[in-house]
Amino acid sequence: MVKTYCMCKEFWGKLFTSGKSPEPASQIAMEPQYNIPKLVATDIRTQIPNDIVDNVMSRPPFVAIPGVVNARDISEHASGSSQSPVRPGFAYRSGALEKVSPEGRVFLIRQLGISVIFDLRHQGERMQSPSPDIEGVQTVWAPYTCTPVPVDPRDFAHGDEGASGYAKMYLEIMKVSAPIFQKVFEHIRDAPREPFLFHCSAGKDRSGVLAALILCLAGSPREAIIHDYTLTRIGMEAHRPSLTKILQFHTGSGAGPESIGMLQLCNVRANAMVGFLPAIENSFEGGVEGYLRSHLGFNQRDLDIMRANLKVPTFN
Template sequence: MADAAALLKLAETDVSQEITKEQYIPVLTNPPFVFLDGTFNTRDVGLVPGSPVRSSFFFRSGALARLTDNGKAVLEGKLGVKRIFDLRSPEERASAPDPVLEGIENTWIESTRPDSTPEPGRFVAGEGEEGYREMYLEVIDVYQESWKAILEHIRDRPSDPFLVHCTAGRDRTGVLSGLLLALAGASQETIIFDYLLSRIGTEPVRSMLLEFAVAGSHAKSKEQPGFHNLVNLRASSWNAFVDGVQKEYGGFEKFVMDKLGFSKDDLAKIKANLTSP
């Protein structure tokens, strides 16, 4: 595993700057990252430095549509994943469907409503913190049924490793990962570290994702005010979101109990299953 301080420094690289192959390949082929041929940004959240989550239980990644046979074999065999949760929209799934994998259950639950367009104008002020706060608060609300299914899996199936993904494995997946890390008792520094690691994890497809962001945000160009903030990952953006969760719901635990309907006993079991073999 790479030195945590060095990893963090690399993860703070502005998205407008290239991370060279010489820099990212040694990182992406070692823990907490997992090389899964045909996708990107894959990691074992339990191996993120400082993570209280047990290893080999909760994995996260980008889209799986282009998994090679080798990638499928690693997912089914070495990682032992038993269930995949897909957080994408119907349109994303239709254009790049997940592969059928032997012995792995695929779960997709349509969100309560479509995500709103992350227009660059919402991200102009500061480093885009208010835009991220609004965007991630929408994510935590829109995908409630998916959060419930994932938490029920953790509560009821602690022997079944699972993987969560969206398209980039960055924002929707990042919100879910931050939620689970918080429930497991991770420090804010560890949660932000995991969040920022997606900057390195997405580097192999950076150009493609930037074009995807231009189209998805209806930006006129990459130079449009606010776009640069929208596509960068920053600790300040995550902190703004956490502050929003605190003000809106009273924190992640209150959100899980009051909005998702889990009891204190459920929450205790989820915490135990996240952290203990």
């Protein structure tokens, strides 16, 4: 069986920029500051202490929607960055919403101003875990263009931390999810005053692909896109026990390509986005803009409007 690692106190101390464990809240004037790059690089088999997860997820860009995991604003402005071209309070991402509490529904509407939710899941997932009916909020869904090519764990075992496997899988997502992606970008173009949220199941892969496309269109730097993606490692900590059980079931005690690939598939690595971003450029003439034109049917004027709306809304 795959060993579930229990990290020592010294390791977690290194996750603080100060190199020290945080003092109790009553003894400090400021919240502890964490080394986020090291934190998000934590192997999925390793638990991140609950107090650290709770603290990080209580701050922007994360938003605490009761009953919803991995929810956050995709704008880096939400966390105080002045480098993000995307305005805060417009585009949110998360995991599935079927367990959203009554308080969470109110939060979505009153605190975030969400008017539209885009469900990126396939029909089978929606039947198994139906989207909640939230009064005053429209849920938008569209079927896949075709049945996705099955994921082969061996594609993630090529010595590049799964980068090539993720590039292949994420390009497939761009193909099969084109109808719902088109609806999201239409919303960005046509409704700049209406904040929206998009989600898949865990808020990792399909949501990660869509977030990357939006951020690329807006002109976000590569580092910001990768950072947004890797924050999912913290956001999905609540799912970690389930993921490790799946991992143990599929890998057993083996060390072959399938076992190695499953580990990379369950992890959240920067290399996934490092491999995916150039794959977009190599697969579509004009990169993200080329994809939006050739596969989603937008023209240059549409792209210019969407880019402007992601930064500063244009009201007619």
